[in-house]
Amino acid sequence: MSDAEVPPAPNSGGRGDSLPFTKMQAVGNDFVVIEETVWGAGTDWPQAAIRLCNRYEGVGGDGLLVVSPSETADVRMRMFNPDGTEDMCGNGLRCVVRWAVDHGYFAEDSDPIFSHRGTVETLVGVRGISVEKGGIYPPSIWTNMGVPLFHPDQLPALVAGRDSLMNYPLDVEGYGTVAVSTVNTGSTHTILWVDELPEDELFFGLSPKIEHHPIYPERTSVLWAKVHRHDGHTNFAMRIWERGVGETLGCGTGACAVIVTAQRLKKDKNMEENEPFFLVNVHSAGGDLSVIYIPDLEAGKYYMAIEEDDDSLQLIGTAHTVYSGFIAR
Structure with a gap:
């Protein structure tokens, strides 16, 4: 990936010519999670997915999750398959929720059952999310998945x-x-x-x-x-x-x-x-x-x-x- 494809970002937290990522998984579905504001909005995401999801020459994963601020929800997610195609992913959504909670995207909730509630902008619309309270880590995450389509x-x-x-x-x-x-x-x-x-x-x-x-x-x-x-x-x-x-x-x-x-x-x-x-x-x-x-x-x-x-x-x-x-x- 050239410097033109991944432009430098100020205060990115990277080390020299490197950029940060987080590896996450949900029921064995594993993902590379990155912040768009750190990697740069001009990044060629399909090519980044092909490179990063490669298990021999990259980080390795079933998909690339790109997290960014949203104008319609608390946070936005995009998911790219290892072949570069963009898609929706339920397990990826939960990984983004877990990551976003850890990075302060959702305010704490006073609900007796859920510690955080919020919304995530996805490829197929805005989805509501709830994160359970409790001493067991990681807690269960509830995600609205929309209405099934049949036609x-x-x-x-x-x-x-x-x-x-x-x-x-x-x-x-x-x-x-x-x-x-x-x-x-x-x-x-x-x-x-x-x-x-x-x-x-x-x-x-x-x-x-x-x-x-x-x-x-x-x-x-x-x-x-x-x-x-x-x-x-x-x-x-x-x-x-x-x-x-x-x-x-x-x-x-x-x-x-x-x-x-x-x-x-x-x-x-x-x-x-x-x-x-x-x-x-x-x-x-x-x-x-x-x-x-x-x-x-x-x-x-x-x-x-x-x-x-x-x-x-x-x-x-x-x-x-x-x-x-x-x-x-």
């Missing part, structure tokens, strides 16, 4: 004559017809419901073919999901192939997508359509996330005392700082 135009997917892509018969070269369900929960996710999560040969063979399938003009992440009951409770497990990344240990928007499609497809008797809300855990290789899904916002306002403008998806989990350091320009 092909909203995914996007080049399919005509359908209101959604639930149980859609997708023809995949070399694999025949595969039943998939696609939803946009801030990022496009295509779910394959299976009895058991796939072995490597099937996972690494079919997942990239679906990611790059011609019906998805912006590509899609691919989630293999199954019902996973534990102690009489319905939970779900997933294996994740993220667009622009490959296999990852966790995915927040993906966990939301699994719950949404599970409810739509009635994957469990405890997820009936007339229920006002669901609180379900989703397990991946990196750990567990909790998702609250409110299919009917009017009913949700009655049962959960939510406000009119609240979102129908809430993602709950932790985020951890791994280390901080400096990297050459």
